[in-house]
Amino acid sequence: MAQVFKPSSNTYSKLVIFGALLAVGGVGLVGYLINTSPFNTGAYMAHAQPVPFSHKHHNGELGIDCRYCHTSVEESAFAGIPPTQTCMNCHSQIWTEAPMLEPVRASLRTGQSLEWTRVHDLPDFVYFNHSIHIAKGIGCASCHGDVTRMNLTWSVAPLTMGWCLDCHRDPAANVRPREMVFDTTWVAQDQRALGEKLVSEYHVQPRQDCSTCHR
Template sequence: MANFFPRWTNWVPLKLVVCAIVIACGLSGATWYYATPRYTKIGYRPIQPVPFPHDIHVTQLGMDCRYCHSFVDVAAHSNVPNTQTCMNCHTQVAKDNPKLEPVRESWKTGKPIEWVWIHRTVDYVFYNHAAHVNRGISCFSCHGSVNHMPVVYMAKPHSMGWCLECHRHPENFLRPEDQVFNLDWKPEDVQPAEFVAKYGQPHDARDDFSKKKKLTQTEIGETLKERWNINPPTNCQGCHR
């Protein structure tokens, strides 16, 4: 019988199998790297030169986030506190604590403390802190319950898909501007009548929000989204400038 196919075609099935294996391994590897905590750094908890328990300073002592991160609501980039900020308190409080020796040494020499960055946006992404916190996006949304962390760690993925989830559905994250730095805030804390008196309610709402016992996150978010005319960009130029 005549051979209708050239001899090299005998290798085609094997080549297809090899290609399929390579593609499957590539996809598995990419998923393992880019879609897991190894890439997003969830749980990343570096050792800092000075232990700073946020739970004590924020929850127990009631310090506002902006006392240390004083640029967060006025600038694109938030700041790490300088030694002067620490020494405003620690010249009197725990002034002989050995754990604070690096702070005292920095104060004497003028050499900054070399804090280890945890939440650091990559260079090709533009992120404006002030634009977010001044329009109802809390520290909690991006950093988690820092006020209950003895040691700060990476609690959110900060991936592109994670950011887009908020940009596409901001109503799921918005809160009143006076609660942005209250990391324990919950939608049920809102008094409906007071909220409606201040912000109104969506024009297409079927119910009178002021007469409800509680408002949901969606109801609060939709109200603020319309009130503040929030329409976050979802195209590339929004973050990659």
């Protein structure tokens, strides 16, 4: 009786076995890449807003500090979205006729909120706290990018857990002097050396326990 398998079958069987492993790994890799890519995370996508508010203009060109509007960022978990009155601190006097700002004026007249679209939307089981990050020298730009270049606001971070942990495992890559936290264009000369010095000086001890962020 003739042999069922020819000698070349050895080669084919190896191809099939290793090819299948590669294919499974490849699908996983592609899935991972898509999952963490801006396609899935929504990073780098400007969202439509009721008023096309420009951080580039207010923060970059006029030099208004982040905290002028985001007043609670140093004391609370939530940075704070300003009430309409904060817009009106200036816009009751300048650009008072601008059609672009009509929703702001309407909000002040009627008492109805401006309904902004959230740009950084963490899952509800994550409890991020702005104040501790500010206190330990994490600059706004480390997560939000350089908003002084953004006409409409977009996010630059994937906001995945792996991304959070990258920094919690190696804070020296991002910790900056406290007085530079709100300067979104600041870049260290030698981040590694400075970061390691500041991590010890500021007693930066980021936790990696599940319950640090999830509860």
